[in-house]
Amino acid sequence: GVDLSEIQNIVANFMVQFNGVANALPATTINATNFESGINQKIQNSFHQKRSGDVIINLEPGWIEKNGYVTKSGSGYNYDTHVPLIWFGWGIKNSRIDRPTEVIDIAPTISWILNITSPNASIGKPILEISE
Incomplete structure (x- = not known):
């Protein structure tokens, strides 16, 4: 039989040869x-065992995947992942939080x-700094 892990490694090693x-x-x-930090952690966080592929390809910064006339963003780099959260309402203080x-x-x-x-399925922590 063919070892899935071995095939995945061969494909991954082949893909990194491309510009x-x-x-x-x-x-x-x-x-x-x-993975506890960095781009591999972001890739791991977006990985779904049943829906993701056998090899996840990460492009160099500034490179964009294109299929015909359609481009796709969504890399793990800061320019694609840094999105401001804007909170407004009663009990929310005027502030800027610079931590991730x-x-x-x-x-x-x-x-x-x-x-x-x-x-029930929530695993995050409240952003306490927004409260007055």
Whole structure:
């Protein structure tokens, strides 16, 4: 038989030979490794075992995937991931928070503002700095 991990590694090693490819991560590596920071952590956070491919290809900064006339953004680099969160309303102070936050922090923050229990599957933490 053919070893899936071996095939994924061969494909990943082949893909990194192309201009514009920063790295390629085999799904078996993503599943077996706990990336704690950097671009690989962002790739791992967006990986879904049932829906993602066998090899995740990460382009160099500034490179954009194009299919015909359609381009696709969504890389793990800051220029694609840095999105401001704007909070407005009663009890929200006028402030700027420069620390990184995660999408998973939005639901717990809204729950905290409304003084209700966070959703069952919620794993983020409230952004406490927004409160007066």
